[in-house]
Amino acid sequence: MSLHFKEVLRWLHRWVSLILFPLFALIIVTGAILSFDPVLDDLRSGPAASAPADAAALVQLLDQVDPGQRVRSVVVEEGGVVLLEFRQQGRSRFEAFDLDTGEALALRGEQGDFFNTVKHLHKDLLLNAAIVVEIATYLMVLVIIVGPFLAWPRLRRTLMGWHGVGGWIALPLVLMVSVTGILMSLHIGTPQLPPQHPDDRRMGMAPAIEAAMAAGDLSGVRAVDRFKNSAAAVQGVDSVGEAVYMVSHHGVIRQDRFPGLVTSLHEGTWAGAWSGLLNLLASIVLMGLMVTGLWSWARRIRQGRRRSGDEDADILVAYASQTGTAARLADLTRQALQAGGARVMQASVAGLSPVEFKGFRQVFLIASTAGEGQVPEQARSFLKALEGADLAGCRFSVLALGDRGYTHFCRGGEQLRSALMAAGGEEALPMVKVDGDPAADWRRWLDQVAALLGMGLGDVAAPQGDQSVRLTLRERRQLNDPTDPDTHEVWSLRFESAAPLAYRPGDLLLVRPGVGEPARPYSIGSTPEDDPHSILLTVALVTHREADGTQRLGKASGLLCRQLKEGDVLEGQWRAHPDFNPPEDPKRPMIMLAAGCGIAPFIGFIAEQARRKSRRPAWLIFGNRKRGGDFFHGEKLEAWHRDGYLERLDAVFSRDPDGGGYVQDRLSDAADALMDWVLDRDAVIYVCGNARTLGEGVRTTLARSLASREGMTPDQAARRLGEWEAAGKLRMDLID
Ligand SMILES: Cc1cc2nc3c(=O)[nH]c(=O)nc-3n(C[C@H](O)[C@H](O)[C@H](O)COP(=O)(O)O)c2cc1C
CATH class of the missing domain: 3.40.50.80 (Nucleotide-binding domain of ferredoxin-NADP reductase (FNR) module)
Incomplete structure (x- = not known):
């Protein structure tokens, strides 16, 4: 299947079920409730009569106890007990009579109006909106059929794993309940009906039996029900055997089966009342599929939307960070402004689009510089998106982090600032450039921010800066094959610290090869839980070829891989890197x-x-x-x-x-x-x-x-x- 087609199917599967979730849920839950109806009926009304009631005697009883023809259904039970259903002010009421004597009998159980209401909710939402239910059922079948095209069933212990396998296994069952629903609405596979007119009166029970007796030779009756608008279905026995007569004011049609395979499959009565439990299972599976699908969709959305701060913020603290310093300062800025009473949102520019800036009264951007004068990796697409953006009226201020040891000091912050201006943004505070440890400059900048916003600050936490560490090289081992010129020279170095260190794997060791030289970060590849005195680095030796052909080594990597000897001391700095x-x-x-x-x-x-x-x-x-x-x-x-x-x-x-x-x-x-x-x-x-x-x-x-x-x-x-x-x-x- 082509990728594009599969994407369309996935789109349909997801969005149809998400948009119609409440409607689907209503149809499924009411269906589940209705699957109990035949079971409760069975328990409540006792065993069905083995012998049908004499048709003429039943007509006589009905004439006697229901002269106004208000009875809606008749059921003949064991021992000549006749159960009649009346409706009063929209509620069902039952009465039982002895067929032979015409005497009223005590009821075995009380049938409520509950199932009737649920049935209507299921069929037309109690709003005469059967067409809405019909269309929803078509769409439900579409969603179900599309499912198996999206993935083969594979056993995975994940939410979507269960969703996939569950969908495949239950496919015939869930299709059965939904497709039969559609067939019923189209009158396919349901009993054929004699003609009816919209203004016909409802069929009375006694006249229906008489019409069936006259048209055929119906002799015994098991049950009579109103059916569709003004028709009735009389179930009983004639000279041929079991039969159902569909009766209207304009004719009678004899059928062998009632209510037809399609309806009994849908209602779960094809093998007696208890076969409805299969329908209950289908409903549970369908609900399970919908909930697991919805849940995992919601989780995916949530995964991407994690921003911290106030939902109704009018101040945005955005950051662009490579090794986490700008992110940490953004966090502290948000906390300080919030403590002063402002409503603040904090987010990485990676998750923001430029137009979002316009939704805030003031935007404060803290941006570092990475590589050779570039914006941090996470800000690259934001910088590109700024090219065509219109930020007229947006007020922003930039705190640029950098290090004068590099050729392009604070170039990342400068690039972002220029792009914001070019897009029409207005600079509220002049850009502040920070060299090295940002703690003091950031604190001064924060005061300017507070003054701009006309507010005082709450408690301001000091940023945790880089910490000096004194390390002794204990072991250095080459990791690549030295005899193979096709591999890069890479070394594993183990350092020891006299004082225990509380770093995390992924934190950085900053190595400054000389005074005034920029520091280079190296990822720490060990855990203090193994040994708090030990740090492991994996370092590639950087080489440059000069114009005259001589080879020059990278300063920091040359120091680590060549100059330092085992037992030598390295003065470095440890930088927490919680993002990694x-x-x-x-x-x-x-x-x-x-x-x-x-x-x-x-x-x-x-x-x-x-x-x-x-x-x-x-x-x-x-x-x-x-x-x-x-x-x-x-x-x-x-x-x-x-x-x-x-x-x-x-x-x-x-x-x-x-x-x-x-x-x-x-x-x-x-x-x-x-x-x-x-x-x-x-x-x-x-x-x-x-x-x-x-x-x-x-x-x-x-x-x-x-x-x-x-x-x-x-x-x-x-x-x-x-x-x-x-x-x-x-x-x-x-x-x-
Ligand atoms: C690999 C690397 C390259 C850097 N390149 C520059 C640069 O070209 N210009 C500059 O001013 N600062 C540069 N810096 C310094 C950082 O911008 C500075 O350390 C900043 O505080 C880091 O913030 P961050 O942790 O949020 O990325 C570089 C730092 C590193 C680790």
Whole structure:
């Protein structure tokens, strides 16, 4: 089936059931209640008579006890007991009589009006709106039929896994109840009726029996019911055998069966009263399918919408952060302004579209600079979207974080500011540029913000800055095959700290190669739970070739991989990186996508799992050039996989024949499983490696899989990824 067609089907399946959820639920729940009706009837009215009542005697009784012909139904029970149903002010009332003596008898049980009301609700919503129910039933059948085209049944212990398998197994049953409903509304497979006119009076019970006696040779009667507008159905026995006479003021038609297979299938009376329990099961399954579908849809929406702050905020604190500093400052800014009485929303620009800025009285943007003077990865699509945006009247202020050690100081913040101005935004406070540790500058900027808003500040928490650490190199081991020129030089380094450290795997160690030089961040790939004095790094040696052909080493990586000797001391800084730590919720699954030395933080993630004996579902896709030459930490990873700390391990090698290509190729091959993890199990996706190759490849593959699975346009899928980033469901730690 073509992808596009499948997307259309998925769209129909989802939106028809979401929009009509209340109506579907009403039809299904009332249907479920009605499936008890025949059962209760059976229990209440005692066994049906084995011998029918004499037709002439019954007419005589009716003439005697119901001269006004108000009885709506007649049932003949064992022992010559005749049960008559009267209606008074819309309510049913029952009376029992002895056929032989005409005496009134005590009732065995009281039949309420309840089932009648439910039946009407089921058939016409108590509003004479049978056509609405009919159309809804057509659409319900459409939703049911489309379901199996969307996915093969696969046993997965997820909400959507149950939804899929449940839908497949129950398909015949749920189709049976819904299709028979449609057939009934079309009068297909239901008893043939004699002609009727809209202004006919209702058929009386006694005249109906007499008409049946006159037209055929009906001798015994089991039951009489009003049927459709002005007709009646007389069930009984004639010279041929069991028969039903459909009687109207204009004719009589004899049938062998009543009410017909279609109706008895729909009402669940095809094998006696108790076969209705199958219909009850169908209703429960249908409700279950609707609720699981709705629930998982709602969860997906929620996954993308996580913003913190006040719903009715008129102040927005937006941030664009690469390693979490701007995000932390945005958090503290929001808290301080809220404490001062303002209504504030805080969000990453990854999850915002530029027009949203216009909905706020003031926007405060805290933006860092990454790479060589670029905006952080999470702000790239926002910056692009600003190109065509109209932000006339939008008032904004920027706090730009940076480091003068880099050539393009605070260029990320500058780019965002220029784009906001070009779109028509008005700068409320002049941009403040921060060099290095932002604590003091941020605090001053916050005072300006408060003054601009004309408010005082509540308690202001101090931002936690980077912490100095003194480390001794204890061990350095080359991870790639030194004899293979086709692999990059990568080392594993273990440092020791005299003081215990309370970092998390994924936090950063900032290494400054010299005074005035910019610091370079390295992901920490260990857990203090193994040893609080130890830190593990995985470092690629960066090399540049000069114009004259000589090779120059990267300053920070050269220091780590060459200059430092075992036993030497390194003065570094430890920076918390909460955006790139394992998920807070110890059960929430995680997917780790790593290329080359992007494996660095994940070694710590899985080590933490193993130390805690955690069975959190974890899936790692690692990509590099050659299995033989550069499967970094391969043995350790395979052991963790064997021991169950990694539920799934995929290693792909682009230069091996049949090596599986790149990480994004494996991701694309496993698109179904990937979407199961991400959408149904609410996994967090971590990506670490090169921005241009891995970052963009993963982004494209994710957007494509999402678009196909969810029936979205490429734009919608890209926006959803942005929302995931803002909500911390997609976390990228990339290097240019
Ligand atoms: C890899 C890397 C590249 C950076 N490039 C620049 C740059 O080109 N210009 C600049 O002013 N600051 C640069 N910085 C400094 C950051 O902008 C600064 O540390 C900021 O506080 C980080 O904020 P964040 O954690 O929110 O991303 C760079 C930092 C790192 C780690």
